[in-house]
Amino acid sequence: MRERQQIIEIAGNKIKPTQKFVLNLIKLAILIPPFMMLAKVDSWMFILPLVFVLGGYFILLRPFSLYFASQYIDKAIRDFKRQQEN
Template identity: 85%
Template sequence: MKFYFSSNQIEALQAFNLHQRQQIIDIAGSKIKPTQKFVLNLIKLAILIPPFMMLAKVDSWLFILPLVFIMVGYFVVLRPFSLYFANQYIDKAIRDFKRQQED
């Protein structure tokens, strides 16, 4: 199981620029099976709910701390999980992307 923190780390996407990689990942994300989407959404909830609960209880400038947790949680945990699930469909997504470019 290999996790990627950025789309430019995925070997199959090396030949594409950032905008094209994002489009391909969106196409791959749309191909994720419903059960995998459910698991991914549960992971997102498990990571994002605690900082938002902390944020709701804080009245002072300390609200910045939960916001930092949310940002770190997204980039360090959620983005790699999203790329992991989408990576299974990258080859199909690249074919679909090239077909769209031809049209």
């Protein structure tokens, strides 16, 4: 599992700046509306929607990150194996 995480991290580091910019715009478009709604809640009840927003962040945005990194997985695996040999 740890090796898989390292390979995904290597692939994520290979994402081009323009793709990272698009990915960050997608994240903002998904995250801003729920946080705007949370800002209007005055009571302690904001904790429940906050939990859903944070859960949704990982459920919705992780696949976008993996999609952008997927085209670099083969290179990342080769780099990871090369690092393991050294």
